[in-house]
Amino acid sequence: MRRAVRRSAWAALAVVALLTLLSALPALAQDAAKEPAYRAFPLIGSRLAVWAVAQLHLNFAAFILGVPIFAVIIEAIGWRNGEAQYDWLSHELVKLTFAAFSTTALLGALLLFLFIGYYPKFWTYMTSIFFPTYGIYAALFFAETFTVYIWYYGWDWLSGPRKWIHVGLGVLSNLFGTAILLVANSWVTFMMSPAGIDDSGALKGSVWAAINNFTWMPINIHRLIANIVFGGTICAAYAAFRFLGATTDEERARYDWMGYIGNFVALSAFIVLPFAGYYLGREIYAFNQTMGITMMGGFMSWLWIIQAILIGVLFMGSNYYLWLGMERIPGSERYRRYVPMLIGILAFGFMVWATPRSMVITLDEARAMGGTHHPLLGFLGVMSAKNTAVNMMILTTFLSFVLYRRANRVSTKSWAPIGMAIQWAALGVAAAIVIFFGVYGYFVESLVRIGFSVYQVLAVLGAIFVVMAIDIPMFKGARSTGAIRWGTIAARSQYVLILLAVTFTWLMGLMGFARSGIRQHWHVYGVMRDNSVDAATPAIGYAANMITLVTIAFFLLVLFIFWLGGLGEKGRAEAHGHAAPVIAGGSGPMSGESRGGRNPLLK
Amino acid sequence: MNLLRSRFVQAVLVLVVAFVFFRFGIRPPAPWSVLTLYMSIVLLAVLIYVSSDSDSWREFMWPIRSTLVAPDKGLTRLVLLIVVPLLLGYYAYTQAAAKPQAPPELRAVHPAPPASLQFRGKEIQITGLDNPLRRDQAGFKKHVAAGAETYIRNCVYCHGDNLDGKGHFAYGFNPPPANFQDPGTIAMLQEAFLFWRIAKGGPGLPKESTPWNSVMPAWEDRLTEEQIWQVIMYLYDATGQQPRRWETAH
Structure with a gap:
């Protein structure tokens, strides 16, 4: 309790510092004319300092905004089903969020110091546009902080008949958190795609026009989904960390289950993330063709190959975890024969996605190919092939999940064979549509081809909807072939969960570099030039090193928080109202739903 | 026939077949950079497959473990001790030796035009x-x-x-x-x-x-x-x- 109070005090101090700075900004703005445009951060330079702190702040912010979204859903499930394990899990997740809260606030304040101190002219300009939003941001921050405090500390107080109030607080904190995200995104996206300003860069009318710029809504959607994925992977990594250090079967079972839920959440959101990314890419093209080409075809084009490799690892890793998890489900043996097919499609999709349009070739190879583009493999380097590959990988991952979901269940419905036939047909039709438009895309002009991606996405989402609409009633009241033996999963699966978290964090850093880097030598694209010594856009190798360092720093901080989370539990679990429940699979008694291995999240 | 049932042999066969296909089945030949990328993905897929259940993983690891620790495999270990460093040395030589052509480089697909x-x-x-x-x-x-x-x-x-x-x-x-x-x-x-x-x-x-x-x-x-x-x-x-x-x- 004392530690929590100390954490709260730190967070409150950070917010007060932030507000003090915000209130001083108009005065700072007046003095800006006398100030230099830039100051140099000692040793590493201002850009690296801002880059590192901004990326760390974003990582923590993504975590504390993403986790509460599914924590409240899990709490609501536990509340409706009356199962203690869900309430425990939700509390565990909010505990992690809570621990990361003050770090996020401190990093945010540090970032602000860096902007004001080292980029004073830039910050003055941003303030001249967005000053009205500062107050809203601070108010939202206060509102979210106190809502989360009550949500966390009021867990016991608002239990029983008052549980609905508690769940309502969780929902409210998410609404505040999302609103904070929207405000902060307006600043970032304005720098990419400024709007609502005249030729001199001054605000023309309402600040709303600057907020509602070209890339604001696509980034809102993309970040919201990515935050859920990120939160899921970090929670799963936390569970893996605890699983690997567990000393009892009960503990192992509990954290195996938690890791599964974290991965399930991450995977569910991850499946739609590429669609949101594609929408963002299109809007960048629509805003400015030069910016779009710089990003996709220009000097950043190789970044997308690295991205393809990382996403390929995420897809392979997520599926691998599901297949390893099936080992602890009696009855899953009948689905093992699908694994070679699934991995074959994933590997082929991975290859297509990672095939570069402009290959790394020697002169001899170029001559043998008859040019810079391979006459056969070159076809795999364009968007038609990439979109087809990613949609097929999403369908495959979904199929893996469906097999996992029904691993220990046998439908007792008389119409089950017809239902399954329709499910297979839906998946087959979706795959056929995806491949058809992928191939047809080579025979039409670019603008039409871009439109085909919408049909591919709709086919995949449609198949997912049809399969789940049949699956849920088909397996209601299904016969169980045995309980899931939580805690008996192979230890290597836990390293996969950690790998997924690290890969996703690294990927976020890379995409952050892409989003920021396409502005090139502009603070605010086309409006305010970057005249600092760091105006050159770094090469991808340099950026990759930087992203790696920040990722390491983030995980060191996260490890510290995980360690704190474990430390706080020692000796007080029983005294607290949230003593960890026993999950089926451990040596203790089984809980109701877990006995059949059913998971209400999957109903 | 028993040999073909070995998980380890199966994995090696998949890798060999994939290499032969990518190296000789694609015309004109795929650049080495792409071939390396494809083979890395195939290797990853094979490792995931053989380790996706415990029995398969044990079966896959058995010949490796046996070669490393079985008392009757001393000669094999000695041969490997000589051959593996030699192969690595040869690989290092091919990578480091000067070649009479410019090294491959990353190229942008399309330069970005000005407004x-x-x-x-x-x-x-x-x-x-x-x-x-x-x-x-x-x-x-x-x-x-x-x-x-x-x-x-x-x-x-x-x-x-x-x-x-x-x-x-x-x-x-x-x-x-x-x-x-x-x-x-x-x-x-x-x-x-x-x-x-x-x-x-x-x-x-x-x-x-x-x-x-x-x-x-x-x-x-x-x-x-x-x-x-x-x-x-x-x-x-x-x-x-x-x-x-x-x-x-x-």
């Missing part, structure tokens, strides 16, 4: 620009014919009479000239992009991704604005490609 350019003192907005000659429907054939003549006089030496980047001089350049027949070149670009590239050539390429390897001259000194638009019309007409249209802003 506007100066053409013989006249400012031309690139963003949103369409080929003005396409408005003259009646003169379409005339413009294409004029474009063909300009192409034959100036461009054919590098880009070839089939517009496939295999002109007389093509073999002297690294990288080779652009192949317009490839659906990944002009079909992905607006005509305004081509206008910029032809007018400004290699010297006009943007600062990022420098140094650029392009010997294309800046044709604005030799061709008129109309001739450049005509040659662009010819490129699309002769290859059967459609220029990319501008997306309408929301």
Whole structure:
């Protein structure tokens, strides 16, 4: 309790510092004319300092905004089903969020110091546009902080008949958190795609026009989904960390289950993330063709190959975890024969996605190919092939999940064979549509081809909807072939969960570099030039090193928080109202739903 | 037959078959960089498959573990102790030894065009620009014919009479000239992009991704604005490609 109070005090101090700075900004703005445009951060330079702190702040912010979204859903499930394990899990997740809260606030304040101190002219300009939003941001921050405090500390107080109030607080904190995200995104996206300003860069009318710029809504959607994925992977990594250090079967079972839920959440959101990314890419093209080409075809084009490799690892890793998890489900043996097919499609999709349009070739190879583009493999380097590959990988991952979901269940419905036939047909039709438009895309002009991606996405989402609409009633009241033996999963699966978290964090850093880097030598694209010594856009190798360092720093901080989370539990679990429940699979008694291995999240 | 049932042998066989396919089944040969990428993915997939259940993983690991610890495998270990370092040494030598050609490098797919350019003192907005000659429907054939003549006089030496980047001089350049027949070149670009590239050539390429390897001259000194638009019309007409249209802003 004392530690929590100390954490709260730190967070409150950070917010007060932030507000003090915000209130001083108009005065700072007046003095800006006398100030230099830039100051140099000692040793590493201002850009690296801002880059590192901004990326760390974003990582923590993504975590504390993403986790509460599914924590409240899990709490609501536990509340409706009356199962203690869900309430425990939700509390565990909010505990992690809570621990990361003050770090996020401190990093945010540090970032602000860096902007004001080292980029004073830039910050003055941003303030001249967005000053009205500062107050809203601070108010939202206060509102979210106190809502989360009550949500966390009021867990016991608002239990029983008052549980609905508690769940309502969780929902409210998410609404505040999302609103904070929207405000902060307006600043970032304005720098990419400024709007609502005249030729001199001054605000023309309402600040709303600057907020509602070209890339604001696509980034809102993309970040919201990515935050859920990120939160899921970090929670799963936390569970893996605890699983690997567990000393009892009960503990192992509990954290195996938690890791599964974290991965399930991450995977569910991850499946739609590429669609949101594609929408963002299109809007960048629509805003400015030069910016779009710089990003996709220009000097950043190789970044997308690295991205393809990382996403390929995420897809392979997520599926691998599901297949390893099936080992602890009696009855899953009948689905093992699908694994070679699934991995074959994933590997082929991975290859297509990672095939570069402009290959790394020697002169001899170029001559043998008859040019810079391979006459056969070159076809795999364009968007038609990439979109087809990613949609097929999403369908495959979904199929893996469906097999996992029904691993220990046998439908007792008389119409089950017809239902399954329709499910297979839906998946087959979706795959056929995806491949058809992928191939047809080579025979039409670019603008039409871009439109085909919408049909591919709709086919995949449609198949997912049809399969789940049949699956849920088909397996209601299904016969169980045995309980899931939580805690008996192979230890290597836990390293996969950690790998997924690290890969996703690294990927976020890379995409952050892409989003920021396409502005090139502009603070605010086309409006305010970057005249600092760091105006050159770094090469991808340099950026990759930087992203790696920040990722390491983030995980060191996260490890510290995980360690704190474990430390706080020692000796007080029983005294607290949230003593960890026993999950089926451990040596203790089984809980109701877990006995059949059913998971209400999957109903 | 028993050997083929071994998980380890199966995994090795998949890797060998995949390598043979990628190395000899793709024509013209895939570059080594791509081959390495594909083989890494196949290796990852194979390892995931053999370790996706405990029995399979144990079976896969058994020959490896046995080779490393079984008392009767001493000779095998000795052979491996000699062969593996030699192979690694040979690999290191092939990577480090000087080769009589420039090393491979990462190249950008398309350089990013500027929003506007100066053409013989006249400012031309690139963003949103369409080929003005396409408005003259009646003169379409005339413009294409004029474009063909300009192409034959100036461009054919590098880009070839089939517009496939295999002109007389093509073999002297690294990288080779652009192949317009490839659906990944002009079909992905607006005509305004081509206008910029032809007018400004290699010297006009943007600062990022420098140094650029392009010997294309800046044709604005030799061709008129109309001739450049005509040659662009010819490129699309002769290859059967459609220029990319501008997306309408929301």
